[in-house]
Amino acid sequence: MPPPHTTNFRPRSVLAKSDSSQRSATLTTAADSEAGPSRTAASSQQRLANGEADTNIKVVIRCRRRSEREIQDNSPIIVTTNGARGDDITIETCAPSTSLGIVALPTTRTYPFDMVFGPEADQASIYHDVVHPMLEEVLMGYNCTLFAYGQTGTGKTHTMQGDLATTPMGNPSSQAGMIPRALFKLFQQLEASSTDFSVKISFVELYNEELRDLLASELPAPSGSSQPMGMGVHKDAPQQANLKLFDDASKKGVIIQGLEETPVRTAADALALLTKGSHRRQIAATKFNDHSSRSHSVFSITIHTSMPSSTGDGLLRVGKLNLVDLAGSENIGRSGAENKRAREAGMINQSLLTLGRVINALVDASPHVPYRESKLTRLLQDSLGGRTKTCIIATISPARSNMEETLSTLDYAIRAKSIRNRPEVNQQMTRNALIKDYVAEITRLHADLRAVREKSGIIISEESWAKMAAEQELKETERLEAVKQVEILEGQMKAVREEFEEAMALLSRTDEELRETKVRSEGTTTELVDTRSQLTAVEGALEEEIVVRQAHQKSEEALHGVVAEWKEVAQDYEGDVKGLFGKLERKAAAFGSNIRVVNKQGKTLSTETQVMSxxxxxxxxxxxxxxxxxxxxxxxxxxKELEALSIISSRIKEQLEKVQEALKLIH
Structure with a gap:
């Protein structure tokens, strides 16, 4: 995967945690960078008088769990985060090595960021910590941008959109992304306030450097290609003029000519538009992701609110929230992209490279920032170094197989953290000024009408006619969309009514089951009281039985000890008796031998000593x-020996009798 920028910048192995606002480099805005360093002291003083200060872009990291592919490939985890939320992230930059039986620990690199969300973090916590404060600033009149960047398959679209389905109560699901959660929370706050408001939605896609309005009534297929997976576009749909980007000198940004802003009144209406546009996006399967986004998308919410003023004229406050889902950067060789997909990946990487060059130019305070090299950077011009409050969510993979892509993403994010924007509250318009604009428009229309009447139907100016035709077409489109919206609302009301009737029937059945359960519970309570009393009696008997058994067990253990001792004594006596019998036998044999010898010698001596008698x-x-x-x-x-033997025998007999009595007691 090519890096997000062309410089050889790499952070140190361990980056010190420091507030990026302490950097000495103060960057210029997007418009000033395009125009050159012609900033005047008067504009700076005016900014200070308005209390506006430069702020750094906020950068947030989100690390997902390992995917099924990474688990099957046995790719180990090399990214370490501090639980669900922290402020730094550590990554191993090489695999552990072994030399002479000694394992060398891998080198690591630590990056500090505003927030780091680990795999334990859920969608709700990320919205609460990141998007909710931005929504509050939008309601205060600021323009805010949140965009997700990262390798393909790391969860950008899941983070931004997630599950677009709602719960039976009409709330966002637990897996809903930042966009649906922001829509629901926005309308909750607006409906709870007492001010008048209007909300408009736009959804634009940048595919192969071609802008497409995803909410247009008739969406054309991309130039020279068909919509993948057959989603969102009818094959016979007419070709529509491409959207065009123009510089807005008054706002120092860009405007998109031909982009429709659809008014919505509820979160459900906005979610329906989001779903419609999401189904029309260019997606395709790669080795990293079965539903990889092949285009960048910008979902914009424009909010107008009225507020009282000291003069009695109402003020109109305008805020805008841009939610950007960038296509994933990818290595074409690893992702398996071929032919059309390879060209798509090349265009995606080219636009991201341009984005990296813009970031480098802003960080280095370059006099020229190459916004115009890509439509993506032109769209984000006001969000990078401009008047918008911006936050980047960089998504990464924790697996070693994606180490190079992860390091590139973190390097990109740490560079972007140094960009400084100059947020400004949007200009507020009084009710009288708005009425004045409307009166001027009506006067112009009356002049056109008089010109037609006085000159018997001569055609009005081409500019007025084109404007009127565009307005008529817009009104017709709005009427058709309103009719469709009414049909959608009727279908939704019917579904809600059926759901309500089912809920009431379920509630009735539940009440009946509850009454039956209470009756059964009372009977069960009585049985439980009886059972507890029986259990108490059984427990008492059991305790007595345990005491008796323990006493018997102690007696048996004592008897076993006595038997063992007597058995050892009997064995010792048996050996002694056997020894005595052997000794007697030896003495008797010796005595008999002596008698025979004496008799023999006596006879011999008697015969021989007759003479010598x-x-x-x-x-x-x-x-x-x-x-x-x-x-x-x-x-x-x-x-004596027989007497001693008799005594020993009697003792042995007595001991054997005692042993037999003990055995009888045991049995």
Whole structure:
């Protein structure tokens, strides 16, 4: 996408928050820039006497959520905002990088603005903070302009128009944009006041540098092209002369020749005109947006209100609100535009480039501002450096895939924030002055009439005839539109009447259902009281049951502990008994072996010592005594061990009986 301006300006990585009104550069107005630096000291003193001061253009940023395409492409979010509303925005200017296992954080750039709305902000909050103050200034007699700029598919048309449908109560829907909300609020305030008022609406489109009146009774197709999607224009519609731009020297702006201003009395009438014009706009599908606007549009609301004066003559105060929806800047290669769409995108980008050059010239205080290089900049001439209070809503995408477009939009917006306008209250006209103008017009018409009568029907001047023909055509157009408006109003009244009858029938049914519900509610209340008393009793029984169960649980836990301890003791005793039996078996085996050895040795000794019997009698006696002693000690040891074993067995038996009793208590 080409940048919105041709300079290489880029803000610093972190821009300090400062009031842009502190800039030293004071810019000239649009008309002064065209005419050159011929501003006089008298005009400056007159401005100061009127209490008018230069003000900076207000710039607001709106960041939408990621689109379905961006989510499917897994494009991460690189834009950070301070919640629903803040005053700065931070964007990552490159992707995170990894080197030797270390992740380097991406560099960021922070931009300060008057207001920054994040994805959490809704339409109502943006209207309340941005458009509502501008509407109050319009009612005070100022001209105000609000225009949306940004990449295609970032929500410009959604912000400006949104959902044009109304609620059953006739109010704007929650997704309504700035234009329908401003219309509804405007008529609420005017109808609540005691002053007389008139409101006129115009809706113009700039498509391929060609101006088209979207509210014309017969809208021609664009030159050399047909209306996309078959919307708004009949194929047999006659070609109408293109609208033309002319400089208005008295107002230092431009006027559009042939543009119709349609009077409206209610917000519904204005919304119908907005819907009609929106359906006639040039739209087409691109890779970024299925309903991409292929043209710029300007929806203007002109308000005349009367106010009392000290002399008794009423003063007429005029204010104008311009709501501009710019076509989206786009990269032709990325958007997939081909042939006609590519030419459209080229024209859109060309007009936006011119807008960028105008902004640069105003910021740099250039002696020449190139308003005339594009019809878009001529339309916005008074809004950029002129006498209008201007606010820009720049819409951006939060996804990395649109980083270049987002940076370009933010650079454009930060530059535009430095433009200074010189708002002026529109000239007020007294009732007598207005009557004087009407009297002069009537006098001129009488003169034409006398000329016709005196000269037997000779044709009046070409200028008067052309003016009369134009007025007649305008009146006929207004009559036809009034007839259509009456038909629309009758249809609306019929729909409202049917809606009212349905609402009354629904109200009657609702009252009957309410009475039945009250009867059922009384019965339910009685049942509820009984149920609560039963519930109280059940809760008491439940609490008692819980206490008993908790006591049983504690007893079971104590018994389990005792059983575990006795089980461990029994296991220890069982091991000791097994060891004693083994020891007895070993001693008995040793004793038997000793007896066998002694008997064997005794026989051997008896056979061998028969000769020596005398010598060994003493030895035999001694051996016999020793044997008797050993036997006695063995028997004593055996009896002691058996007695100890009997005691242990009785203890084990007692413990087992206790365990069995405990198990019985458990079961």
């Amino acid at each position: 005398t010598k060994v009698d003493g030895f035999v006696k001694l051996a016999t005594q020793h044997l008797h002693k050993v036997k006695t000690e063995t028997e004593q040891f055996q009896s």
